[in-house]
């Protein structure tokens with residue numbers, strides 16, 4: 001049997017560079033080497049691609065606190081390039097052909113990885129890739145567009161006011177406070193890992209938080225505060241997606257902030273599966289699938305909810321390239337639902353190849 005050549009792409013220009021390296025390390029170790037030849041492709045913090053040969057990658061990812069890729073040098077810098085139906089990694093300097101790739105497995109979280117841009121590159125290369133396509137990735141990244149689509153499909157989301165930079169005028173924040181009531185959550189529309197997210201308790205804090213969020217994005221959401229448990233559900237599939245058992249996050253900080261997620265080891269507790277009654281579990285699962293379909297996703301996504309004291313399920317957001325270390329919620333929920341880590345990777349790769357085959361059948365020109 002010829003092995004499938006998987007290009008595992010990680011790192012990237014976003015604030016989730018370090019997390020991505022940890023996810024990639026777990027994936028690399030778990031991929032069945034009898035089935036796959038794994039090619040490690042790192043994206044450094046400047047956005048350059050490099051061939052991250054095994055030994056160095058391992059040492060680097062074992063660096064406990066904040067592993068980061070070295071900057072690409074002339075010798076290990078690569079460019080993906082497609083020629084006669086096959087995708088190669090070549091040196092931009094010498095043209096040397098390093099590897100060929102059958103399917104990309106991007107595990108680059110956040111901007112330039114999860115937002116459709118990397119997926120656009122894979123489309124242009126005409127190569128199979130794991131996860132959502134350009135549209136699903138873009139929608140999933142934009143919390144404003146995401147909410148509008150969910151609302152249109154009668155899926156409950158929290159109330160919010162979306163602000164573009166030019167709309168910030170004197171009275172608008174007062175109007176928001178009057179309509180949505182304090183406390184409020186402020187967040188950049190297109191980011192992740194709680195970067196730029198603040199909880200505010202008064203007018204002054206709101207103004208500061210809005211100013212801060214605009215440093216990260218040109219569009220900002222001010223959301224009504226939702227008091228509830230934070231429950232997450234993993235979805236897997238293309239045309240017939242399935243949902244895992246839900247899990248619960250109990251943040252030990254005021255909310256599930258960047259510190260709680262990555263810096264403080266005891267920042268949050270993951271309860272898998274969540275202690276939720278059967279009926280609510282079913283409701284969360286079917287809603288997660290509906291969200292996945294509504295937002296044009298494929299492959300995988302983690303859908304995050306608030307569960308209120310009166311059992312209302314409200315969608316917070318979707319993550320199309322969720323954290324993927326062995327202790328991350330997405331794979332752990334599948335493990336608890338009967339799909340162990342390595343099998344999950346096989347399924348994702350198969351889904352990527354299937355999706356590419358379906359798209360290859362499409363007619364691209366006028367006949």
Ligand SMILES: Nc1ncnc2c1ncn2[C@@H]1O[C@H](COP(=O)(O)OP(=O)(O)O)[C@@H](O)[C@H]1O
Nearest residue numbers: 158185191192193194195223224225226255256
């Ligand atoms: N409207 C809200 N009400 C209560 N808590 C919120 C609200 N929005 C966000 N949070 C808290 O902030 C965290 C990060 O917000 P989220 O929208 O998930 O952004 P990110 O995409 O950065 O993860 C959530 O996990 C939750 O703890």
Ligand SMILES: [Mg+2]
Nearest residue numbers: 193194304317
């Ligand atoms: Mg979140």
